[in-house]
Amino acid sequence: xxxxxxxxxxxxxxxxxxxxxxxxxxxxxxxxxxxxxxxxxxxxxxxxxxxxxxxxxxxxxxxxxxxxxxxxxxxxxxxxxxxxxxxxxxxxxxxxxxxxxxxxxxxxxxxxxxxxxxxxxxxxxxxxxxxxxxxxxxxxxxxxxxxxxxx
Numbered sequence: 259x260x261x262x263x264x265x266x267x268x269x270x271x272x273x274x275x276x277x278x279x280x281x282x283x284x285x286x287x288x289x290x291x292x293x294x295x296x297x298x299x300x301x302x303x304x305x306x307x308x309x310x311x312x313x314x315x316x317x318x319x320x321x322x323x324x325x326x327x328x329x330x331x332x333x334x335x336x337x338x339x340x341x342x343x344x345x346x347x348x349x350x351x352x353x354x355x356x357x358x359x360x361x362x363x364x365x366x367x368x369x370x371x372x373x374x375x376x377x378x379x380x381x382x383x384x385x386x387x388x389x390x391x392x393x394x395x396x397x398x399x400x401x402x403x404x405x406x407x408x409x
Contacts, residue, residue, distance in 0.1 A: 288314045288326055295328055304347065308337050310382075335395045336386050338402055345406040352406075366407060368400045 292314065299309035314326035337343065356364045371379070371392060379392040389395060 291326070292328060304351075308334075335383075335388060335399055338398060339388065342402070349406045364407075368396075368403050370396055370400075 292311065295311045299311050311328055314328055352364055356362075376392050379395075380390045383390045383392075383395070
C-alpha cells in the first residue's frame with residue numbers, strides 16, 4: 259500500500275499526510291480520507307495484491323493535526339483464487355517492496371500467521387467467499403511463494 263501513496267512512511271503501520279481543500283464544510287474529513295484511500299487501493303499497479311480499506315477505527319490523540327486509523331487488509335489469497343500471478347512479475351514486486359521498506363531481507367520461507375489472526379481472517383474470508391481455514395489458505399500462499407522464490 260505504501261508504494262501507492264506519494265507521502266507515506268511505513269513502520270508497523272503507514273503514516274500518511276492528507277492535504278486537500280474541503281469544498282463542502284459539512285463533509286467529514288474522515289469520509290474524504292476513506293474515499294481517497296479506497297480509490298488508491300483500487301488502482302491496479304500489477305503488484306498482485308488486492309486491498310480492502312475499512313472504516314476509521316479510532317481518532318489518534320497524538321497526531322499533530324488530528325488523525326484516524328484505517329485498517330487495510332491485503333488479500334493475496336483472494337487473488338490466487340482468481341488467477342495465478344506471473345512468478346517473475348511477483349518476485350520483482352516483492353523485491354521492490356522490501357527494498358523500499360528496508361527493514362529486513364525478503365524471507366526464504368513464509369512464517370505462518372499467528373493464531374490470534376484467526377477470528378479476523380474468518381470474518382474476511384467469509385466476506386470474500388474463501389475457505390475460512392486460515393492454515394489451508396496459508397499453505398496455498400506459501401506454496402506459491404516457494405515457487406516464485408525458487409525462480
